[in-house]
Amino acid sequence: MKIAFTGGGSIGHVAVNMALIPEAAKHQIECIYIGSKAGIEKEAITSQFPDVKYYGISSGKLRRYFSLDNAKDILKVQKGVFDALNVLRKERPDIVFSKGGFVTVPVIIAARMLKIKTIIHESDVTPGLANKIGLKFAMKCYTTFEETLKYIPGGKADFVGGVVRDDIFTGDKNTGYELTGFSPDKQVLLVMGGSLGSKTVNTAIRSHLDALLRHYQVIHITGQGLTDQQLDRPGYKQFEFVKDELPHLFAITDTIVSRAGSNAIYEFLALRKPMLLVPLGLDQSRGDQIDNARIFEQEGYAGVLQENELTSATLMAALQKIEDNRAALTAAMNEAYTSFTPEALLQKILDDAS
Template structure:
């Protein structure tokens, strides 16, 4: 058995593939990865899985609006199909697993041309443009949210819920306190602005730092190039990004302030961490995080503060709502349906790959 994984452009289009690959390797399944030539997926896959063959292909951006650049990108996508066709014809995987992002469209089209079955996984409530296009050529479409099923033909769609990496449960509180130097008797607030960080969230936290430090110790994941040592003080720890430290930081965290990317918020849910979600606005996205956040708030897992409403005053007020409803939120999360582990999802992929053979 050989699986070709594809997905890229953002860490959200890579992280589930990164959770599945070790499970596949355990079962002696050969894995290859098809991504862009310079995207975030290339760095992550080559760093984490140096033994996995990585193939970079041409990739154009898919836009929902008219632009002269669209003409150039049509050519890039066509070249990407040719690139992917050559890779797939040579490697002959049994199945393609696609996580989304512009780079996946040429791969899915080439797989269809070669008669290779494709399974797509959609993280958000509403499918992204790349996955909408890919759906036409795919055999199966997995959804993270049950609400997504209404956007997909019934015969193709399966609701699998959020996929949560096993390693997030391996955090050790002692290591978390050692990493931060924090006091075990005071609550910890974890702030994350997504893979690139958020200038607006960072500013709101720093403007309220003295007030917040009365109630919390703060772990602030700022994003690349956005840390500011002038704010350094006891009880406030800044990281531009974290990798192996994250499970230990989760272990000591009481409350989380975060964007509302699907992969991240399902991690918070599985760890029973009350969350204040500040989704990317319509000026920066197609609104997928707004929908993700709305559904989590409706189910009682956290509260939502729109970025357009984010001020020093509203941030403090929103965190007070979290603290006043902490036990109710944890109770709701405890009784939630958590979905598939990476091992369970891999088994479903393998079962679906065999159907119709």
């Protein structure tokens, strides 16, 4: 048995694949990965899974608006189909599992041409453009949110909930305190701006750092190249990016401020961490994070602060509301739907493709 995984452009389009690959290895299933030639997925997969063959293919950006670059990128997608055909003919996988992102479109088209069964996964409430195209060629789509089922016609979709990596539960508090130099006697606020960081969130945190430090010790994951070395204060620890350290940082965290990417917020939910979500605005996205945050707020798992409302006063007020409602938030999270484990999702993939 061999599975070709694909997905890229952000860590959100790789995270589920990264959870499934170790499970596949436990069952002696060979894995390969098809991604872009220089995207974030290449570093994530090759560093984490050196035994997994990684194939980089040509890929173009898919836009919902008119741009002269669309013509160039159509050619890149066509080249990507030929690249993917060569990989799939060489490797002959039994299944293609696609997590989304622009690079997956040529892979899914090539798999259909070769009659390889393809399953896609949609993390957000509404399908992204790549997955909308992929749905025409795939046999099945798994969804993170139950609401997504109404956007996918023909009974092609199954709701599986959030799928989180097992390693997020392995954090050690002592290691977390060693990494940060923090004390267990004061609450810890973890700030995350997504896999690429967020200048807006970073600026808001730094602008109000004095007020925050009166109440919290602050772990700030800034994004690559976005740390500010002039801000060296007791109780404030910056990281550009974390990987192996993240479970230990989670272990000492009391409250999280984050963007609203679905993979991340489902990890916070699984860890029962009260969260304040600042979703990407419509000026930077199609609104998928706004939808994700809305559902988590409705379910009682999170507070939400829209980016255009982010000020010193609103940030502190929103965090105070999280503290005031901590018991209710935790209770709601404890009652949350138990999502598929990576092992259960892998078994479902194998069953559906059999």
